Structures are given as C-alpha cells and as structure tokens.
Amino acid sequence: MRGRKNKPLSASQYQHILQNPLYYGVFKYNGESYEGTHEPIITKKLFDECQSVMLNRGKPKKAKRHFVFRGLMRCGECGRMITAETQKDYNYYRCTKRFTSCTQKYVREEELATQIQSILQNVSLCDDWTIKILKELENDKAHNVQSSRPQQQNLETQIFAIDGKINKLIDIYLEGNISLEEYQRKKEVFINEKKKLQERVKDFAAGGDNWFERAKDFVTTLNRIHCVVVEGNLESRKEFLEKIGSNFILKERRINFSSEGTFRHYLSSAPYQTWRRR
Numbered sequence: 001m002r003g004r005k006n007k008p009l010s011a012s013q014y015q016h017i018l019q020n021p022l023y024y025g026v027f028k029y030n031g032e033s034y035e036g037t038h039e040p041i042i043t044k045k046l047f048d049e050c051q052s053v054m055l056n057r058g059k060p061k062k063a064k065r066h067f068v069f070r071g072l073m074r075c076g077e078c079g080r081m082i083t084a085e086t087q088k089d090y091n092y093y094r095c096t097k098r099f100t101s102c103t104q105k106y107v108r109e110e111e112l113a114t115q116i117q118s119i120l121q122n123v124s125l126c127d128d129w130t131i132k133i134l135k136e137l138e139n140d141k142a143h144n145v146q147s148s149r150p151q152q153q154n155l156e157t158q159i160f161a162i163d164g165k166i167n168k169l170i171d172i173y174l175e176g177n178i179s180l181e182e183y184q185r186k187k188e189v190f191i192n193e194k195k196k197l198q199e200r201v202k203d204f205a206a207g208g209d210n211w212f213e214r215a216k217d218f219v220t221t222l223n224r225i226h227c228v229v230v231e232g233n234l235e236s237r238k239e240f241l242e243k244i245g246s247n248f249i250l251k252e253r254r255i256n257f258s259s260e261g262t263f264r265h266y267l268s269s270a271p272y273q274t275w276r277r278r
Helices: 011-018 044-056 109-122 127-147 149-174 180-205 211-223 225-231 234-244 260-268
Strands: 026-029 032-035 082-087 090-095 246-251 254-258
Touching: 011 044, 026 180, 032 180, 044 180, 090 109, 109 225, 109 234, 109 254, 127 149, 127 211, 149 180, 211 225, 211 234, 225 234
Parallel strands: none
Antiparallel strands: 026 032, 082 090, 246 254
16 A cells, blocks of 8 residues: 655644644643643744744845945945945946935945955964963853852742742632632743743853854854955855944045954854954
C-alpha cells in the first residue's frame, strides 16, 4: 500500500505553531498556564521577538536598492536625502534638491568608495591591539561575575516571591473569592514574569552581562576590517561603515558622519568606567 504524502502546512498553521508558549517552557491546559518540566528550546525574550516579527510580517518590503549608497546620506547643505542616478555608465550621487535651491554638486560612486575605504582603514585594529583589548575584556568579565552575585541573589528572591504569589492566588481561587477567568489571567502574568527572571539568572550564571560579548564582537569586527577593504565589495564597505558611524551627510563631495552615537553604546553601557580610558 502506497504511503500518502503529508500535506504541506499552511502559513496560518505555521503561525499557530510559532505562537505556542511551550517552546519557552510554559504550557496551557484548560486555559490555565503551567510551568513545564522540560528544557525550554528558546528563551521568552526570543519568543516575544518572534511574535513581533509575525505581527509586522504583512508590511510591504522595501525594494532592493540598485545604488549601494542611496538612502545612506543626507545633504550637508539643505538636509535633503541623497539620491543616485546613472549617467554614461557611471553612478552619481546628488542631493534631491526637493523644494530648495541647494548648490551641492554630483559625486561619482568611485570617489565615495575611495573615501569610505580611507575611513575604514583609519578605524581598523591591528592584531596586537586586538589581543590586548580582548584580554582586558576577559578580566572585566571575570570580575563582573563576582560583583554581580548580589544582583543574582536579588533575582532569586524575586522568583521566590512570585512562587508565593502564585500559591496565594491558588488559595484565593479555591476559596471562591475570584473567578476562574481572573485566576487564569493573573497566574499567566506571574508565570511569564517568573520565566523572565529565571532567564536573567541564567545569564548571570553563564558569565554576566551580555555587554562583554557585544564588545568582543565589536573589537573583532574592527580587526577584520582589512579583509573588507581589500575585497573591494561596496556592500561590505557600506555595512561596515554603518557599524562604526551614524548620521551620514554629503557636503562638498565629501562624506562625513558621527561616530559618537555608535561608540557611545559600548562605552556608556560598560560595567566599568575605566573602559573609556582603555
């Protein structure tokens, strides 16, 4: 007897599967939320991000850019966006000059690419400095594990308190003082809050604040800049440029930007102010 092929799942069926809280360690039975004894496949944070993506999945996608640097910069004179066009097989970037008498001129894509290459070379990290900085990061990470212990204990205290609230809620429901719907709703809130706290405790146990991993990635990315520059891929150069800067403007055929906004993210969130001096 021939086996029948499984019918492909529809988009709505996939979406229903992805909305199941079982993946982050919670399941529902008769409308009530319970903590599962199984190991969660994903975190509650990732589950929430997935719901956000599905909520916005119906929004139209932006058309693929034909010009690599279009949409990246604003005019340094009038503030309008920089657009692009092709003339005699060359790509040119210019101010849209919409409702303004802007005097800025065209600039060829090759010239912009050369400027960006120079910028990337200036912010690169040699191997020696990369090794030194990564070593300091590891030292800070080890120190942070010790200093974060009181915070971890505080989180564990909050988890214990939520367990007490859940037990109290059950007693109130059994005594008939609240409805089944209100009981289920409040219990779900408590359980989800407990899951978030448990994930934060897990982060501490794994080595502390995620800032260290982000900073490590940032440093190693700067160390890889040489490959980005050498390969000559405009998309890669633009991607890297956006990692080290923001608020890009084009004026007098020169690209300028602010690096403060990007770098401050790592400096201001660092556990130790000495990172600024390093």
